[in-house]
Amino acid sequence: MAGDSITLTQPLKDGQTLISSNETFELGFFSLGNSTKRYVGIWYYKIPTHTIVWVANRDDPIVKDGGGVLRINSDGNLVIIDGGGNVVWSSKIGTNSTDSIAQIRDDGNFALTDNTGTLAWQSFDHPTDTILPGMKSGWNLHTGLNHILTSWRSTNDPSSGNYKLYMDIHGSPQLMLRRRSDSVLMFRSGPWNGLGFSGIPEMRMYNMVHYEFVQTQTEVYFITFTRRDIIPRMNLLPSGVLGRFLWVEQKQEWNQLWATTKDQCNKYGVCGPNGVCNTSDINLCDCLSGFKPKSPNEWYLKDGSDGCVRKTELDCGGDAFVEVSDVKLPDTSNSTVDKEMSLDACSEACAKNCSCTAYATANISSGRGCLMWFGDLWDIRTFANGGQVIYLRLAASEISQGNLKEDQQIAVKRLSRNSTQGLDEFKNEVVLIAKLQHRNLVRLLGCCVERNERMLIYEYMPNKSLDTFLFGNGSPSLVWRTRHDIVMGIARGLVYLHQDSRFRIIHRDLKVSNILLDKEMNPKISDFGLARIFQGNLGEANTRRVVGTYGYMSPEYAMDGVFSVKSDVFSFGVLVLEIVSGKKNRGVYQSEIHLNLLAHVSVK
Known part of the structure; x- marks a missing residue:
């Protein structure tokens, strides 16, 4: 036929x-x-x-x-x-x-x-062991249909095997891989964080595959889309391994991009409750800050399955929170989620609820949403890249000042004695950044104010600032895809500052040297010393003290001291021109007339 x-x-x-x-x-x-x-x-x-x-x-x-x-x-x-x-x-x-x-x-x-x-019916609603692009993996809450993936019994027997993958919708939805014979949980994807599943940071590495997560009153599902020129699939193997594969035409074979067995830390709960799995640690398992091994002898024998217990019991009103970064978010089965709540509001809500043991941002793309956990924290692991931040509740006596992870690289901004940034601006920067959390804003780890010394401790950005790549001599040229991603990242950070954070924040000094780049060339907006914060619907102000960088200032701010979100938008426009052209705004010169880049583009 x-x-x-x-x-x-x-x-x-x-x-x-x-x-x-x-x-x-x-x-x-x-x-x-x-x-x-x-x-x-x-x-x-x-x-x-x-x-x-x-x-x-x-x-x-x-x-x-x-x-x-x-x-x-x-x-x-x-x-x-x-x-x-x-x-x-x-x-x-x-x-x-x-x-x-x-x-x-x-x-x-x-x-x-x-x-x-x-x-009337479709095979996509009744998958066997493979997820194809365009196929939903999740629940139709209206009909009760659950798209469950079930492994083959063996490579030569397609009958229902011993492993299943399904969407668990308790708390914040996440994919679960479970053994059918005894219901043992083998792997957990972690919740959707706006860019991918928390426990699969590799999802962000392959831009040929686009992922979406949909949660409505009638449906909760995960779906993928791809370019037409590639052939990917996700497959649950008879051995219980979940993997993503891509067909390589030149080699005439399937290439495995990712699998649940990539390391020991992908096994569910390998370090027990309140334990952290770290593949770079010789012992594999460690306890969260403020916790100790429940069974020290077993831990000595490198068996951390009993997990950890608190060193000091919580006192609710006397508790505080410590940041745990670069991790897979804990099992969300015992969590609640509010998609619209800001991080500040989330912190307040968790602090007021004595049963809340930790909280985190639900959507790192928008910087909004609140996840709160209750009880023990299960299945946490560290990631070298792509992990998230969780705020852990501890007794105040367990929180020490200035502790950093061993061998963690940091960037220290030291205010020189001749700096034009005063104490007020320094304090302003500390207060502002401490309130913010977004993947496109630089993260503040700590600060120091002692006598004449003032220092800010930031996460380290190995690729330094954007101007190094755009204007630095001998620096590698940025490909168009990278330039596009940098522009989009800066835009997302600005949207968060102007609309999505608890306060409306105007940066006032947006320029290429204040855009830092991490290991993966993700842009981070930095230097909030001149920023202004607004509450409610206010979004415009006047100042007699015009500060910032000429060439990036909007005309109404430079001449009249009027600044608003439009001031940052103007600066962003200059940034985009510099990123696209590779030229400085104030470095364009013509023989007959002197023009900056902005005027040059306007003339053209």
């Missing part, structure tokens, strides 16, 4: 296949190895490695050479019939359409539509 669909009068017999119109997927009967069992499934049409992505009758095979048929029954259902005329599998839908059609679509979805064109 050469087509891509079957009808009531045109079934699919064993030996025939359907091929999607773009020739990516093929549907038909198949057997594995030397088995005589026959299944109906979908596989890649042009990939020589026989890779099956869906099986209809995985637990109800028919006998080889038994005359199997896939057809649309008179009641409108898709059915597989064996040689004896017995229905071994059915789509089990309630329809009486006599003019239905079932089509293998270009995305690998086998879809049944009735005579009105309405979707």
